[in-house]
Amino acid sequence: MEGRLLATAAQVRALVESHSAGDEARFRAAVGDVLDSAGRKGDRAREVEELRGLLDTRRASARPQTPAAPAPPSAVVQPRGELAQVLHVALPRTTLADLALGSDVMARLHRVLTEQRHADVLRARGFDPLRKLLLTGASGTGKSMTAEVLASELGLPVFAVRFDVFADLPAEDAIAKLSLVFDLLAQSRGVCLFDDVDALIDPDGGERSRSRLRDVLRAFTGFLDADTSASLLVVTTNRPQLLERPVLRRFDTVVDYPLPSTGVVQEVVLRRLRGFDLSAVEWPRVASTASGLSHEQVSAAAALAAKQCILDGAAQVETSALLAALRERRQMLKMAP
Structure with a gap:
């Protein structure tokens, strides 16, 4: 083994993890640690110095990079059959620059985008990115537009679900269509907008209507809880006080949209x-x-x-x-x- 540049298992792991994560500074430090170990042993001194020169060249040429959002798909196909009644697919062009929101809300959206753009890095360390979002606030405060912005920034399509249609369907039909929506999300990554979940809550309706909608909402909560796709799920509500705690617990984060300051x-x-x-x-x-x-x-x-x-x-x-x-x-x- 004498005369070879050998790295320990820990050093190799540091090299692999930092390279996979795109962490240039950590990668250079890991390489430097290997070279330091070899230098202390006095093995292959000339090769060690040559490698140090390459490392210095890499350091000098490295430039900070901002992850670029992938280019959006060029076309979408609208759903047919069972899904055509309740789902619309679009390729939004609205960006963060088009949003006028308070600094707190904007900071939360930037956090979602950052975690989504570095999802693989987070998962490699045992964490999931923010993915299931509940947006609350009065009508017209930018909740639905946020879903379009997230999709545009990430280069993904928007799957817009019409909860108002679900509310008028028999419970069995509504639940079957919801199942198809979540099947689609597992197959095609996108941002799914479940706009105005209040449509599934009818405190003023008769007992029969409330019972039917409770069944649909309960099924939706179950689908939401079981979903492990790579898609973002954005649910909006004007009346979060009507949502029960078991529903709220399904979300990774809740963002409130106040009226404009x-x-x-x-x-x-x-x-x-x-x-x-x-x-x-x-x-x-x-x-x-x-x-x-x-x-x-x-x-x-x-x-x-x-x-x-x-x-x-x-x-x-x-x-x-x-x-x-x-x-x-x-x-x-x-x-x-």
Whole structure:
């Protein structure tokens, strides 16, 4: 054995793990440890120095790399047969840059994306990435859009499940279709959006209706618990207080979406009206008038003000136009049942 560069089992393991994880710094340290051991033994000194030179060259040429999201598929095939009634497949193009959310929510979404992009590294160390998400908050706060963003950032399709259709089906049919959905997730990785799980909860319905929906919700909870696919499962609700604790325990994380703050209102308008001159806008007045409105409602008001600007031939979007549009949206909410 004399004269050979031999590594211990621990050193070999460190080399393999660091290379698999793409951890350049740890890999170089592991190689250096092997060379140090060989150098101390005085074996093959010239080869040791040559290898040190190669290691230095690798260190000098190494550059930090950010994992790139895979390119999205070029086309999707819509489901047929039993699934066609309850499932729609899409390739979203909405990115994180299109979202205007509070810093806490954005930080949580970045965490999900980071864990998904390094899923193999986490699993190699015995951990699963965040995958089953419950998003709570009022309508129009960005919950459904989040599923599209996660899919776009990860280069995956969105499988949008229509819970409202499930709610109108006999329990046996609904459960059978749910089973098909989860079979699809096991075969084709994607982001599955189960939008508005409240549709399976009818506190105002008759006992027969409540019993049927409880059966469907119980089946959904079981499918959710048993799912071990690589797909992301995103469930949204406007009324999390209606969900029982056994349902909540099935999720890896719960993210609450509040109504937009003052800063977020401005971000929503800026993103919606890219390319418009907003230099004259009095943001404190806009934020105050928008208080209590959702992201969706603020965005709709911004679009209304921009269209008025275009039709009037105005050079700028004026504060007065934004305020009028916001008040109109608020009036519409008052008229809604």
